[in-house]
Amino acid sequence: MLKRTLMALYHPNNQYVVHLDRESSPEERLDLSDFVANQSLFKNVRMIVKANFVTYRGPTMVANTLHAAAILLRDGGHWDWFINLSASDYPLVTQDGNEIVNT
Numbered sequence: 001m002l003k004r005t006l007m008a009l010y011h012p013n014n015q016y017v018v019h020l021d022r023e024s025s026p027e028e029r030l031d032l033s034d035f036v037a038n039q040s041l042f043k044n045v046r047m048i049v050k051a052n053f054v055t056y057r058g059p060t061m062v063a064n065t066l067h068a069a070a071i072l073l074r075d076g077g078h079w080d081w082f083i084n085l086s087a088s089d090y091p092l093v094t095q096d097g098n099e100i101v102n103t
Contacts, residue, residue: 019048
């Protein structure tokens with residue numbers, strides 16, 4: 001499921017940090033990590049390999065979001081916006097289509 005979302009969201013000019021929490025199985029985390037590592041397209045996708053516990057109404061969500069932002073800042077900070085998406089989010093238009101809609 002997350003592979004499909006990543007493929008739909010992906011744009012070469014963006015930076016991505018992907019984290020699967022502890023609710024995901026180790027096999028699912030390994031599968032996604034291997035998928036990203038084996039796709040030359042995904043050089044701008046970073047995986048947080050340690051599965052952290054996340055409650056979506058508590059401080060762990062904020063901590064994981066800040067961790068992702070810190071990774072992007074450490075790696076150069078070449079980004080303008082930071083958007084936190086969950087696995088249930090899915091784009092309605094492509095990145096390029098969104099540029100057309102907003103002009």
